[in-house]
Amino acid sequence: MTRRQPIEVARHLVVERFPFAKQGWLGGSVVLGQATTTSDLDITVLDESAAVHRESLRFAGWPVELFVHSEASIRHFVAKDITQRKPSMARLVAKGVELLEGDGGEAVRKLCEQVLAAGPGLLSQDALAGARYALSDLVDDLRGAVPGPVCTAIAVEAWRRAGDLVLAINGHWTGGGKWLARELLSLDQASGSNWALKLHESLQHAMAGETEALEQVAEEVLDAAGGRLWEGYDQVAAVPEHGWVRD
Template sequence: MREVLIDQAKRLVAERHPDASAVVLAGSVAAGRARAGSDLDLAVLLPDGRETHRETLRHEGRVVEVFAHTGAGLAELRAFDAASRRGVVQQLYATGLVLLDRDGRVARIVADCRAELLTGPPPLGPEQRENLRYALTDLLDDLGDAPDRLEALAIGAEVLRTAADLLSDHHRAWTGTGKWFPRRLLAADPDLGRRLLEAHRALGETGDPTALAAAATAALALAGGPLSVGYRRGWPPAARGAAPGGKR
C-alpha cells in the first residue's frame, strides 16, 4: 500500500508541479498508518516567483492536500507557525518522507524543522500568560455556576483549551487543533494532560464538572495560580489573550 501511494504522489507532482525542486510526503503514509482511503499530504517546494498556497484536490480518485511553498513563503509560514505555537509546517517537513530533493535544500529544511520541534515554541510573554490565567480563573467560576449541562459543556470546552494552552506553555510544548489537540496535550504532559481529557469526557457523560475543575486548577497552579482581582489590561491589547473585561 505504501509504495502504491508513494508512486501516486510522484505522478501527481510530475503532472501539476514538474518544476518542483523538492517534494515531501507526510501524514499517515509517511508514518506507516495509511489505509485504503487515506489522503495524501504533500509539501512541495517551488521556484522563487511562484505562489505559496494550500490546495485540496482529487487525483486518481484520492483526496490530496498540497502545501506548496516558495523558499520565502516557507520561511514566513515557519515563523507564523512557531508564533502560533502549533508548528504545523515544521511537523510536515520534520516527519515526512523526502521523495525529491534536486538541490539538497529540503534536507537542510528537514533538519531545521526537526530542531525547531525539539526546541519547542517560544514561551508566552508575561502579559499573554496573565491573560490566559485570568481567562481560566473566570471560566472555572462559570463552570461551577453553570445552570445546565449545555452551558457546562460549552464552558468545559473552553476550560480544556485554556488549561491546555497554559500547560503546554509550562512545558514549552507545541499545541494543536482537531485530532492534534489531544495528541499534543498528551505529549506535553502525559499525566495531567490525560486527566484533563478524561475529565472533559466525564463532563459530557455525566454532567459533573468536578474532575475537570480539579485538573484545570492543577494546570493553572503551574502557571502561577488564579488571577482575578487586580487584573487590568488596556485596549488594544499588546498581546494575544483575553480582551479586557471579557472572555478569551
C-alpha cells in the same frame, strides 16, 4: 478497491503536476503512524516557479491536501506559526518523507527540523497572566453552569484552554483540534505526566453535566502555572493611535 501506497501516489502527483519542483514532502498522519480510514495525504511542494497556494483534491483514490510553496513562503509561515506556538509548517517539512531525488529543499528542511526541536519557548509574563485569567474565569463559569448546551460549550473551552496552558508552561508546542490532544500525549510521553488522559476523562464527565473533575484538573493546571488569577488582573489595551478601529 485497494488504493495505491501513499508515498507512491504522492510522488506521482508531484512529478505529474510540478515538473519544476525542487522537492516535495509527504507529511501528516500517514507518515506519523496516526492515520485513520479517512486520513488524507498532506503534500508540501517546493516549487519556485509556481504560485504559493493550498488546494484540496482527489488523486488516485486519495483525498489530498496540497501545499505549494517557495522557500521564502515556507520560512514566512514557519515564523508565523512560532508566534502561534503551532508548528504546522515546520512539521510538514521536517517530518515529511522526501518525494524527489536530490538535495532540493535541504536548507529549508534543516531550518524546520531546528525549529521543531527547539520548541516555542515559554510564554511571556503578560501572555501567561492572560492565560491564567482566562482559565480561572472558565472554572468559575463551570461551577455555576447548568447541564445543557451552554455547559457543554464552557467545558470544551475549559478543556482547550487547560491543554494550551499546560503545554505552554512546559515550553511545548500546542495545536488545534486533534493536534492539541496529540501534543498533550507527546508531552506526557516525554515527561511522564498524565495530562492528556486526565483532561480527556474529565471532559467526558463534564459533557454529561458533571463538571467537578474538569474543574479539579483545570485547578491543577492553574497551580502549575502560578495559581488562579482573576481579581486584580489588569491588561493594557493596544489601542490604535487615532482611537478604535471598527471592522
